[in-house]
Amino acid sequence: GKTTVAFGLAAVAATSGERVLLIEADMRQAALELVVPPPPVGLSSVLEGGADLLEAVSAVEVSTGADASGTVDVVHAGSASPDPTRLLESERMIELLDEVEREHGLVLIDTPPASVLPDAIPLVGRVEGVVVVARLGRDRREDLGELCDRLRALNAPVIGAVANFAAAPDESYFEYIRA
Numbered sequence: 001g002k003t004t005v006a007f008g009l010a011a012v013a014a015t016s017g018e019r020v021l022l023i024e025a026d027m028r029q030a031a032l033e034l035v036v037p038p039p040p041v042g043l044s045s046v047l048e049g050g051a052d053l054l055e056a057v058s059a060v061e062v063s064t065g066a067d068a069s070g071t072v073d074v075v076h077a078g079s080a081s082p083d084p085t086r087l088l089e090s091e092r093m094i095e096l097l098d099e100v101e102r103e104h105g106l107v108l109i110d111t112p113p114a115s116v117l118p119d120a121i122p123l124v125g126r127v128e129g130v131v132v133v134a135r136l137g138r139d140r141r142e143d144l145g146e147l148c149d150r151l152r153a154l155n156a157p158v159i160g161a162v163a164n165f166a167a168a169p170d171e172s173y174f175e176y177i178r179a
Helices: 002-015 043-047 084-088 091-103 118-124 141-153 171-178
Strands: 020-024 057-063 069-075 106-110 130-135 158-164
Touching: 002 020, 002 057, 002 069, 002 106, 002 130, 002 158, 020 091, 043 084, 043 091, 084 091, 084 118, 091 106, 130 141
Parallel strands: 020 069, 020 106, 130 158
Antiparallel strands: 057 069
16 A cells, blocks of 8 residues: 555646655565556665666656646666665665655655664655554554654655545545535
8 A cells, every 4th residue: 555655646746747756765665566567677786886876767647637637757676685674774875865855845755664674764864754644453552552662753745645445435425516
């Protein structure tokens, strides 16, 4: 769900005219390839020094269906790394973020679940905002409370939350709109 939310946010921003980059920083369980086919090179190769960032960027055309279209630049996670936390807190990651921030109006980073893995923590001090994505019916209130406490302790700039996998509303509720 978090990857779909990240891609959706990127697509909306791109169709609004923003230059957008989505970085998949979940090198343990990459899921973006289910949405967008990956190139042979990913973030892990770039951070390990085996590839240039330009080799890892894919341009993806997106549309909202109402004559609004745009392009999302995407960097897939790449091959699994034995120590993704080390890569994400590396000097190369800081340089990469500085580089992409100069070229893109919005940079979104899809991280592993921060309530489970420490991989996202090094990035908290480098971002202007954090959006927490929680899956209804699976993520426990206590775990989310602990995550909020951890983010507060890190002075994380939390700008919102998404409750994902909510049940669809009853269609009859919208009948009055169609009249």
